[in-house]
Amino acid sequence: MADKSLDTLYTLNTPEGIDLTLSPAGVMPRLLAWLIDSLIRFGIYTVVLIVLAFLGRAGMGIALIIIFIIEWFYPVYFEVFKQGQTPGKRALNLYVALDNGCPISMSASMIRNILRFVDFLPLFYGFGLISMLLNRRFQRLGDLVAGTVVFYKEDQNLVYQQTSEPEGQTLKAIMPPISLQIEEQQAVLAFYQRQQHLSRERAEELAELTGLLVADAPKEQKTMYLTSLARWIEGKR
Numbered sequence: 001m002a003d004k005s006l007d008t009l010y011t012l013n014t015p016e017g018i019d020l021t022l023s024p025a026g027v028m029p030r031l032l033a034w035l036i037d038s039l040i041r042f043g044i045y046t047v048v049l050i051v052l053a054f055l056g057r058a059g060m061g062i063a064l065i066i067i068f069i070i071e072w073f074y075p076v077y078f079e080v081f082k083q084g085q086t087p088g089k090r091a092l093n094l095y096v097a098l099d100n101g102c103p104i105s106m107s108a109s110m111i112r113n114i115l116r117f118v119d120f121l122p123l124f125y126g127f128g129l130i131s132m133l134l135n136r137r138f139q140r141l142g143d144l145v146a147g148t149v150v151f152y153k154e155d156q157n158l159v160y161q162q163t164s165e166p167e168g169q170t171l172k173a174i175m176p177p178i179s180l181q182i183e184e185q186q187a188v189l190a191f192y193q194r195q196q197h198l199s200r201e202r203a204e205e206l207a208e209l210t211g212l213l214v215a216d217a218p219k220e221q222k223t224m225y226l227t228s229l230a231r232w233i234e235g236k237r
Contacts, residue, residue, distance in 0.1 A: 036088035192230035
């Protein structure tokens with residue numbers, strides 16, 4: 001893993017009373033992640049243009065619309081539905097989250113990515129680079145407005161370690177029994193990511209508070225059930 005200077009670490013106190021230590025990612029790993037994502041998008045654009053070029057002007061018009069959608073919603077999709085990780089961030093072991101440590105919301109992701117054009121000014125992310133160098137969390141302007149930070153993702157299994165699941169196996173994904181709003185999905189994911197720091201009793205107590213969401217779970221296995229729901233929300237089906 002890339003070197004992480006101790007003076008960039010900061011600690012957050014979660015609602016569960018847990019001290020969560022996070023490490024913001026610096027300029028170079030974020031630049032490398034951006035280059036990887038840019039190459040992926042460029043490859044997609046090339047294929048789209050080649051395929052639709054045969055349709056003449058109409059094809060080029062469709063291609064431009066597709067390129068516009070991918071350019072602006074490619075990062076939003078991965079940040080919201082893939083644990084804050086675009087393919088580039090995943091390759092560099094990074095993820096983006098809210099500055100309080102919670103998973104990024106749709107609105108925050110939209111804001112930070114829409115403001116990329118401001119960060120890009122005056123040339124090749126000039127304002128964004130200056131902003132990152134002037135604050136300890138390395139936030140570009142879009143991050144400051146959206147309240148987001150790009151963190152290093154620790155090398156650890158986020159599945160609850162004190163469950164009775166078979167060794168070497170992970171819990172299967174289960175579709176939530178009720179429809180969840182985006183904020184509720186984010187809350188389940190936040191619990192999923194933090195439960196490893198809780199005692200078994202405290203995790204079960206918090207899981208019990210979700211009410212109908214874990215009503216079908218066996219007694220004393222509500223944490224495992226909530227973990228399975230989180231895996232479904234992540235798309236691990």
